[in-house]
Amino acid sequence: MSDTVLTTQVAIVGGGPAGLLAAHLLDRAGIASVVVDLRTRTEIETTHRAGILEANAARLLVDSGVSDRILRDGHEHEGTYLRFGGRSHRIDFKELVGESVWLYPQTDVFIDLADARARDGGDVRFGVRDVEVLDIDTQQPRVLFTDVDGTRVEVRSAFVIGADGSRSMCRNIVPEERRTRHGREYPFAWFGLLVQTPMNAPELIYAHSDAGFALVSQRTETVQRLYFQCSPTENVDDWDDARIWERLQACLAGHDGFRLHEGPVIQKSVLPFRSFVQEPMRWGRLVLAGDAAHTVPPTGARGLNLAIHDVTILADVLPRALAARDDSVLDEYAQRALQRVWRAQNFSYWMTQMLHLPPGGESFAFDRRRQLGELENVVSTRAGRTHLAEQYTGWPSGD
Numbered sequence: 594m595s596d597t598v599l600t601t602q603v604a605i606v607g608g609g610p611a612g613l614l615a616a617h618l619l620d621r622a623g624i625a626s627v628v629v630d631l632r633t634r635t636e637i638e639t640t641h642r643a644g645i646l647e648a649n650a651a652r653l654l655v656d657s658g659v660s661d662r663i664l665r666d667g668h669e670h671e672g673t674y675l676r677f678g679g680r681s682h683r684i685d686f687k688e689l690v691g692e693s694v695w696l697y698p699q700t701d702v703f704i705d706l707a708d709a710r711a712r713d714g715g716d717v718r719f720g721v722r723d724v725e726v727l728d729i730d731t732q733q734p735r736v737l738f739t740d741v742d743g744t745r746v747e748v749r750s751a752f753v754i755g756a757d758g759s760r761s762m763c764r765n766i767v768p769e770e771r772r773t774r775h776g777r778e779y780p781f782a783w784f785g786l787l788v789q790t791p792m793n794a795p796e797l798i799y800a801h802s803d804a805g806f807a808l809v810s811q812r813t814e815t816v817q818r819l820y821f822q823c824s825p826t827e828n829v830d831d832w833d834d835a836r837i838w839e840r841l842q843a844c845l846a847g848h849d850g851f852r853l854h855e856g857p858v859i860q861k862s863v864l865p866f867r868s869f870v871q872e873p874m875r876w877g878r879l880v881l882a883g884d885a886a887h888t889v890p891p892t893g894a895r896g897l898n899l900a901i902h903d904v905t906i907l908a909d910v911l912p913r914a915l916a917a918r919d920d921s922v923l924d925e926y927a928q929r930a931l932q933r934v935w936r937a938q939n940f941s942y943w944m945t946q947m948l949h950l951p952p953g954g955e956s957f958a959f960d961r962r963r964q965l966g967e968l969e970n971v972v973s974t975r976a977g978r979t980h981l982a983e984q985y986t987g988w989p990s991g992d
């Protein structure tokens with residue numbers, strides 16, 4: 594039973610970057626949508642995630658009219674550092690593949706998209722409850738939810754986009770016997786930090802060390818984003834500031850005397866690692882996008898970029914499916930999206946395995962030395978550096 598019925602063309606479950614970008618791009622193509630999310634806008638805005646956007650994704654935000662704030666507040670990085678054996682090695686993306694990436698936090702991407710939807714009169718409902726997706730195998734699927742004021746709302750649409758993230762409810766709508774879930778777990782996670790210090794380096798540093806992996810990233814002149822490898826079951830309360838800095842300095846120590854600036858830790862959390870893909874990405878009139886369909890470990894910053902790539906394809910395919918009144922047009926979506934999904938799965942897996950020391954185990958000493966050999970292979974030849982640069986910057990456009 595519902596109190597209100599809304600009719601639209603596309604219902605979007607999930608108001609994170611994937612869902613909001615889908616709504617924005619569909620709007621540009623003249624297609625109406627309603628977006629619902631269980632989380633409040635503040636909850637999404639304060640969940641810290643990745644920070645690197647491919648240049649193509651940055652261009653899309655600007656050129657499609659979301660916002661040009663990234664050009665003012667983002668930082669263009671023309672390369673990155675791999676650090677191992679106590680030395681840093683620069684991978685020069687610009688020189689190797691003619692591309693760069695943008696340091697621009699996912700929270701800012703979200704804010705820009707949410708502001709753009711509000712500016713353009715988009716219907717976005719944050720903080721809703723009890724979302725149900727029904728009749729997905731009919732011509733008129735329905736999304737039911739309870740709005741913030743307690744009203745039970747039914748949205749009738751032609752298609753539903755499931756963009757509800759790594760704990761997706763939408764992906765469970767695909768019947769168990771018709772779906773395949775590929776994936777693997779890792780014996781480590783990242784301890785993610787926001788700290789109040791000046792910047793440590795002009796670009797990111799991915800560091801392999803005997804104390805484990807660490808990543809040095811940035812946010813502003815006075816707030817930095819740092820990560821170090823930890824156990825998936827790590828408890829953040831066991832880590833006071835002194836212990837955190839001791840570990841981070843050990844991960845970054847080297848012959849060049851590099852030291853991180855130290856300062857107060859203002860936020861800490863454990864980020865789980867997982868590689869995951871669910872196929873098919875379409876079921877009836879439901880299409881899955883972003884983390885709902887696939888998750889990558891964070892090493893290499895592919896997650897948000899993949900979600901943006903999915904949505905770009907959807908924004909091309911869905912309007913054609915609607916105009917042609919032909920669902921088979923939708924088959925193109927998964928074909929085009931999955932090719933990049935699996936390339937990114939491999940890249941994220943590769944970067945993760947190359948840079949993290951697996952805890953303990955018989956082959957620990959072998960793996961450690963083998964990883965150093967692998968890193969040497971990457972940095973010491975132009976082919977090795979180009980391979981990393983092509984993948985990190987997101988492959989040439991097309992699909």
Ligand code: DHB
Binds near residue numbers: 891893894
């Ligand atoms: C950030 C996160 C990543 O996973 C990554 O590979 C690079 C940067 C970040 O939060 O800045």
